[in-house]
Amino acid sequence: MTTSLLLSLPEEILALAAVLCLLLGSFLPRGRQWVVRVVGAAACAGALAATIVLWGRQGGTAFEGSYAVDAALGGTRIAVVVAVLLVLCLATDETRGHARESEFVVLVLLSAVGAVLLAGSLDLLLLVAAYLVATIPLYALTAFAKDSPGTEAALKFYLLGALLSATMLFGVVLLLGAGGATSYAGLRTGPGAAVAIGAVAVLAGLLFKAGAAPAQFWVPDVTEGTRPAVAALVTTVPKIGALVAVYRFAADVLQPAGLAWPVLLAVVAAATMTLGNLAAFFQDNVRRLLAYSTISQVGYVLLAVVAATRSTLALPGLLYYLAGYAVTNVGAFAVVCALPRAASPGDYGGLRRRYPYLALCLVVLLLGFVGTPPTAVFAGKVAVFTAAWDAGYGWLVVVAAVNTVASVFYYLRWIAPAMRGTEPGDAIGAPAPWSRAAAYATAPATVALGLLAGPVLAVLAPSG
Amino acid sequence: MLSIVVFLPVVAALALLAAPGASDRVVRWTWVAVSALVLALVVALWIGYSPGASGFGYETQVNWIPTVGSGYHVGVDGLSLPLVALTAVLFLSCAVYSLRETHRVRSLAALFLFLETVCLGVFVALDLLLFFVFFDLSIVGMYFVIAGWGHSGAARAAVKFFLYTFLGSLALLLGFIGLYLAASPHTFDMLDLTRQDPMAGKGAVAVLVMLAIVVGLAVKTPTVPVHTWLPPAHVDAPAAGSAILAGVLLKMGTYGFVRIAMPILPQTWRAYAPVILAVGIVSVLYGALVALAQRDFKRMIAYTSVNHMGYVVLAVGAAAMLADTEAQARQLAVTGAVTQMVSHGLITGALFLLSGVLFERGKTYDMASYGGLARQLPAFAGITAVAVFASLGLPGFSGFIAEFQIFTGSIGAAPVPVGFALLGVLITAVLFLRAYQQVFLGPTKTRVAGDLTLTETVAIGPLMLLAVAIGLFPRFLLDVIEPAASVL
Numbered sequence: 001m002t003t004s005l006l007l008s009l010p011e012e013i014l015a016l017a018a019v020l021c022l023l024l025g026s027f028l029p030r031g032r033q034w035v036v037r038v039v040g041a042a043a044c045a046g047a048l049a050a051t052i053v054l055w056g057r058q059g060g061t062a063f064e065g066s067y068a069v070d071a072a073l074g075g076t077r078i079a080v081v082v083a084v085l086l087v088l089c090l091a092t093d094e095t096r097g098h099a100r101e102s103e104f105v106v107l108v109l110l111s112a113v114g115a116v117l118l119a120g121s122l123d124l125l126l127l128v129a130a131y132l133v134a135t136i137p138l139y140a141l142t143a144f145a146k147d148s149p150g151t152e153a154a155l156k157f158y159l160l161g162a163l164l165s166a167t168m169l170f171g172v173v174l175l176l177g178a179g180g181a182t183s184y185a186g187l188r189t190g191p192g193a194a195v196a197i198g199a200v201a202v203l204a205g206l207l208f209k210a211g212a213a214p215a216q217f218w219v220p221d222v223t224e225g226t227r228p229a230v231a232a233l234v235t236t237v238p239k240i241g242a243l244v245a246v247y248r249f250a251a252d253v254l255q256p257a258g259l260a261w262p263v264l265l266a267v268v269a270a271a272t273m274t275l276g277n278l279a280a281f282f283q284d285n286v287r288r289l290l291a292y293s294t295i296s297q298v299g300y301v302l303l304a305v306v307a308a309t310r311s312t313l314a315l316p317g318l319l320y321y322l323a324g325y326a327v328t329n330v331g332a333f334a335v336v337c338a339l340p341r342a343a344s345p346g347d348y349g350g351l352r353r354r355y356p357y358l359a360l361c362l363v364v365l366l367l368g369f370v371g372t373p374p375t376a377v378f379a380g381k382v383a384v385f386t387a388a389w390d391a392g393y394g395w396l397v398v399v400a401a402v403n404t405v406a407s408v409f410y411y412l413r414w415i416a417p418a419m420r421g422t423e424p425g426d427a428i429g430a431p432a433p434w435s436r437a438a439a440y441a442t443a444p445a446t447v448a449l450g451l452l453a454g455p456v457l458a459v460l461a462p463s464g
Numbered sequence: 465m466l467s468i469v470v471f472l473p474v475v476a477a478l479a480l481l482a483a484p485g486a487s488d489r490v491v492r493w494t495w496v497a498v499s500a501l502v503l504a505l506v507v508a509l510w511i512g513y514s515p516g517a518s519g520f521g522y523e524t525q526v527n528w529i530p531t532v533g534s535g536y537h538v539g540v541d542g543l544s545l546p547l548v549a550l551t552a553v554l555f556l557s558c559a560v561y562s563l564r565e566t567h568r569v570r571s572l573a574a575l576f577l578f579l580e581t582v583c584l585g586v587f588v589a590l591d592l593l594l595f596f597v598f599f600d601l602s603i604v605g606m607y608f609v610i611a612g613w614g615h616s617g618a619a620r621a622a623v624k625f626f627l628y629t630f631l632g633s634l635a636l637l638l639g640f641i642g643l644y645l646a647a648s649p650h651t652f653d654m655l656d657l658t659r660q661d662p663m664a665g666k667g668a669v670a671v672l673v674m675l676a677i678v679v680g681l682a683v684k685t686p687t688v689p690v691h692t693w694l695p696p697a698h699v700d701a702p703a704a705g706s707a708i709l710a711g712v713l714l715k716m717g718t719y720g721f722v723r724i725a726m727p728i729l730p731q732t733w734r735a736y737a738p739v740i741l742a743v744g745i746v747s748v749l750y751g752a753l754v755a756l757a758q759r760d761f762k763r764m765i766a767y768t769s770v771n772h773m774g775y776v777v778l779a780v781g782a783a784a785m786l787a788d789t790e791a792q793a794r795q796l797a798v799t800g801a802v803t804q805m806v807s808h809g810l811i812t813g814a815l816f817l818l819s820g821v822l823f824e825r826g827k828t829y830d831m832a833s834y835g836g837l838a839r840q841l842p843a844f845a846g847i848t849a850v851a852v853f854a855s856l857g858l859p860g861f862s863g864f865i866a867e868f869q870i871f872t873g874s875i876g877a878a879p880v881p882v883g884f885a886l887l888g889v890l891i892t893a894v895l896f897l898r899a900y901q902q903v904f905l906g907p908t909k910t911r912v913a914g915d916l917t918l919t920e921t922v923a924i925g926p927l928m929l930l931a932v933a934i935g936l937f938p939r940f941l942l943d944v945i946e947p948a949a950s951v952l
Contacts (some may be wrong), residue, residue, distance in 0.1 A: 316531060356571075370630075372604055373597035379529065382593065386532060386641050397641070401634045408630050412623055416611060421568065457531035 004062035007069045009054065010047035010077050011116050017043030018109040025102020036102040037088060040109055044085045051077040055459075066123035066183060068248065075319030075460050076119035076244050083236045083326040084112045086438050090334045091229035093432035104144060107137040108233060115241030118209070122252065124172045124182040124202070127245065131168065131205060134238050135161055141233065142226045153225025160218045164208040171201025175253075184252040195257050200264075202249065209242035211235070212302060213271040216295045220279070223291035228340065229435075231287060232333030235294040240322045243301050247318055251308045266306045266396050273299025273403045280410045284344045289410060290332055293369055296407060297325050300381060300400055303388040310391035316460040317383030323456075324368075324376025324449055331365045331442025337435035342427035349417040350424030358431055359418050361443035366411045368446045371404055375446045379453035466522040466538055469505045469548075470584045473498055473555075477577035480570055488569040495573040496563065499556040502580065506552040513944070515541055518655060519951065520590070533644065533651035534593040542948025543722050543802055544587045546941060547715055550809045551587065553930065554711045555580045558704040561817050561923035565704075572613060576704070579605040583712045587719060592640040592652040595724070599636065599684075602713055603629045609705040610697060621696035628693035632683025636720075639676035642669065643728060658727045674732045677725050678740070685717030687747045687777055691770050698766035699829070703820020706762070710769050711813035715805045718776040722798065726780060726952050733784050740781030741878060745885045747774030752891035762819045762829045764899060765812060768855065771888055772808045772863075775870050776801045778885055782874030783952065791950070793873045798949035799942060800869030806941065807862035807931060811854045814927040818848050821920055822903075825912045831899055836908035843916045845904045847924060852900050854931045856893040862934035 005012065020043075021036045028035055051074055058070050087108060095104050114134025121127040139161065143154035175198035176182055178190030187195075208215035223231040246265075254261035276295030283289040304318035338358065342348050352359035368375035381404070389397045449456065476498040480491060513521045520539030528536045540548060558576060565572060582605055585598035603626060611622035644650050646662035646669070663670035683690045698706050726733050733740075751770030758764035779801035786794045821844060823829055838845035854861035867889065874882045916924075934941055 313532065367604060373600050378597075378600075382637070382641070383532065385637070386644060389641055390645055397638065401638055405627065405631045405634055408627055409623070412626060416619060416623070419608065419612065421612070454527060454529035454531065454534075457529060461531065 004067070007054065007057065007060075007062040008067065009050045010081070011113055013043050013047045013050060014109050014113045014116070017046075018106050018113065021102055021106045021109065025106065028102070030097065030099065033101040034096065036105050037092065040105040041085060041088055043109065044081045044088070048078065048081045051081070061122060065185060066126050067120045068122050069120065071460055072244055072248065072315060072319060073116070073120045075323065076240055077116055079240050079319070079323040079326045080112050080115050080237055082323075083240070083330055084108060084233075086327075086330040086334070086442065087229060087233045087236075090232065090330070090337045090435040090438040092434035093337065094227060094229055100144070104141070107141050111137040111141070111233065112237055115237045118238075118241035119244035119248075121245060122184045122248070124175060124184075127202070128165075128169060128172055130241070131165060131209065134209065134241055135165070138234055138238065141230045142222055144230055145227050149225040150227070153222045156221045157218045160215065161208065164205045164215055167201045168205025171198040171203075171205070174198030174201065184248070187253055187257070190257075196259055199249075199254055199257065199259060199261075203246065206242050206246045206249065207268065209238050210246065210298050211239055211295055212268055212298050213275050213295075216272065216275065219295055220288050220291040223294075224285060224287045228287060228333055228337045231291070232330050232337070235291065235333075236326050236329050239294070239298060240326060243298070243305065243318065243322060246302075247305045247308050247315070250305055255309050262306050262310075262391070262393070265302060266393055269299050269302035269306060270396060270399045271299075272296065272302060273400060277403050277406050277410075280407070283410070286336055286343065286345055286348075286414060289345070289414065290329075290336070293407070293410070294329060296403060297329070297369065297377075299403070300384060301325065303393070303396060303400060304384040306393055306396065307384070307387035307391035311387040312461075313383055313387040313390065316457045317380065317387045319460045320453065320457055321377070321380030321384055324380045324446065327442050327449060328365055328368045328375070328377055328446050331361070331439055331446065332369070334435045334438035334442060335362045335365065338431035338439055339428060340432065341429055345414040346417050347425060347427035348414065349420055350422045351418040351428055353421055354424045354428055355431060358436060358439060361439045362418055363415050364443040365439075365446065366415055370408050370411055374450040376449035376453070377446070379450050379457075383457065465505075465509065466540065466588055467524055469502055469509065470538070470581055470588060472502055472505070472581075473577040473584075474581035477574040477581075480574045480577070486570065488566070491570045491573050492563050492565075495577065496556070496559045498577060499552070499559040499580065503552040503556050506549050509540070510545060510549060510944075513540070513545060515947070519948065521545075523590075528591075529593070532593070533649065533653070535591050535653060536594060537590040537653055537655075538588040538594070539590050540588055542945045543719070545944055546802060546806045547587045547719055548584055550715070550806050551580065551583045551712050553927070554707060554809060554813045555583075557813065557817065557923045557927055558707055560919055561707075561820070562704050563919045564917070567613065575605060575608055575612075576708070579609070579708060583708075583716075586716050590654045592643065592654060592657070592724070595654075596633070596637055596640060599716060600630075600633045602716065603633060606705065606709055606713060609708075610701045613702040613705065614700040616700070617696065618700040621700040625693050625697040628690070629683055632680045632690070634680075635676045635683075636680025639673050639680060642673035642676065646673070654724065654728065661728070661730065663729050663732060670729065670732045671736075674725065674729050674736065677720070677729070681717040681720040681725065682743070683717070684720070685714060685773050685777065686770065687743050687774065688750045688770065691747070691751075694770065695763050695766045698769075698816070699760065699762050703817050703823070706816040706819070707813040710766070710816055711809040714769060714773055715809060718773060718780070718801065718805055721777070721780045722801065722952060726784065737781050737784035738878070741778055741785065741881065742781075744774050744776075744778030744781050745881050747771065747777060748885045748888035749891075752888045752895070756891055756895040759831055760829045761822060761831050761899065761903070762816070764831075764895065765815050765819060768892060768895075769808070769812055771892060772804065772812070772855075774888070775867060775885070776804050778882070779804070779870040779874055782877035782882065785877040790876055793876050794952075795873070795946060795950045796869050797873030798952050799945045800866050800873055802945045802949065803862065803934070803938070803941065804866035804870060807866045807934065810927045810931045811851055811861075811863060814851045814924050814931075815855060817920075817924050818844070818851060821916065825914055826910060831902050834903040834909060834912075835906045836904070837912060838904040839908065840912050841915045843921070847916065847921075847928060848904065849900065850928050852896045854928065854935075856896045857889055860932065860935045862931045862938070865935055865938045
């Protein structure tokens, strides 16, 4: 038990910090709520340090086999914690001195704990619990501003989430009934049809969290309706946890059950990236555009999941892509947060003229989404394309490549005005300082992560 | 040493971006100085070049992404060294030419220096992934050149350019992944792949992989029918951008044929060589015919690029059709192809810079609105005459050496079709002479003032001198190319 507690130290740090922040927030005067934010950031740093210290002890399970402590969990922890740190940074501009500043930090930390738990779950009950911990704080955060778009988005998010969580519970019940256990390891026998239906129902819940087709409808509404800092969180952190959970579920449950899951997930991946791209084409709101872009990115990440158990590159590729995606995505939202009055791509016209470095960051980040070398997403794409082809899904790789080309079009629709030399419009005000700092940090980070793809991928390999 | 040459420009570019206080004058001269330094270093590389056992000089190999068997592996041989030199020369010319540029000089200088690194990188990369990184970045760099400094229709042309060539580069990436997975152990290293010949006996997979690679390279070259991005990109790009696009970026496609497609997929390449040859011949004729119909000076040169690059494709196709007993003809064809790349880079680079001068003076590329310019701008008319004659392949210029070798080497492979392609030379001669006559001779239509300035002469003159030097004394170039061409 002690060992288990030690092995899950990063999650404990985050969870305890959430409690501490809640208490602190109740006592501190409004002018000094920044302390809560500092505690939250310190907890993230602590969790990061703990993850690195514990890296060598990975490779087993904790809590009687219900929680995996391996490279997949380690990679998720790092990606989630870094993303949360960045979100805390870019939310500072808007929430500093806000009446509910400490609540914001608490909810962010809790959703991070949920996302990491999702990635480590080896038991259906833990999976459901993690799903709820990762989701419920986000409902509250979506409506954080208490304005009508936010409230509407939260309602849509909640309704779809409730439906899918019920579906997921139904799936868990079926699997328990058919397999006689809730742990992944104990599930391996049972009547085929019940297992298949149960597995699909559980997958549906996870795909909802990941924002993949056919449960992707909430993503654009939430991203547009809520505050941009929250949107950065919602489109990044839960997706990381959910996609690793899908990977684990596929490799540990679907594969032994002998289901034809790769085909199903391949179709889901193809549909996700295609639908995301098609919808992004003519979006006139940058947040909606980013929302659809995140959907299509999830489609590419699913290539790695399709290749699970069939290619040695699948897991490192998945984790690496998720890390690269997280940094790139939060970075793009940082630019959006820095210029809160710019809503459409056209509003960014002349950005280069007034804030050349911010424009440069935006270009690097958006080209990063396209997969332009040497950014992180490029190396991630090479890895997942290779893994999927290796697994025998050449057609899916071709679909992904075509989609990538198509995606250039809408990213350019944003890049082109930003780089144009026209006189900047009213929407280009002085950038919010913390968000700008986050943008300045992330854009070089995506390039650095891409150049360091070799060592990073080596560390993430399953033996590590 | 080679890596220093490659990365020096991008370091200078970053320095320029990090120094917002520098005046335009300082920026311009830094740009020229760095380009000149790169050229000097390349000349030093050329003088000290002696290929090692692997056939490459200045080889460096460092692990980069060992998980996917990719490394930072660079080196030059007889196929790449001339193109590296061409790149350095053209970038210096463009730097000098842009000395009078006043619009956002710092960004332009940084962008061109970045592009220089990228272009050099493509030609020295000996690892497929590294090659792809540079190949793809060249698209990004050129996109911003066209979009940022182009003429009125530039935004559309730039997007078209980006989408088209990006599609090509992704096809290329798919082909590379296919090669990687077929190799055992998996690797992206070109030399290892050449040794392994991973696609031998792979049947349909080999054909698909080659199709992906050939399509990717053909878009960049460009050949018919995937050339349609080229004319708008050229017409709307600034003169220096066009010169780099035509002079250097197009070579990446044809260089890919001789560096990647031919050595790594020898059997498949040989099996489908007649198709390549046919594409080359169609490009030659179609490019020439469409160029003949143009009224716009710059658009016409753009189409002659399709024609000239067609000769290169023709040569590499024909080389593979020749039997082993005709090794000499094969070497001749490949040498001709590489020479043609260099020659086209110099001549078309010069022609695009000259068209920039024309636009500067007359504010239009429409040939019908000019006439009798030779009386008003004698120096400009003279140097354009030299470039035009060089481009149509007159003996004494580099184009003649290249085309002569190409035709002599290829004719044995398929006499009738290759003979047909000779028509292309004829059509090009007609269209160039007609265009020259219209613009420079005859009655004066518009008053145009201002002959070539000193900087323009210094930018364009050396390109023509080099074209003449290669035309008269080709051995210094051929001695480098031939050993590398003979192993293909």
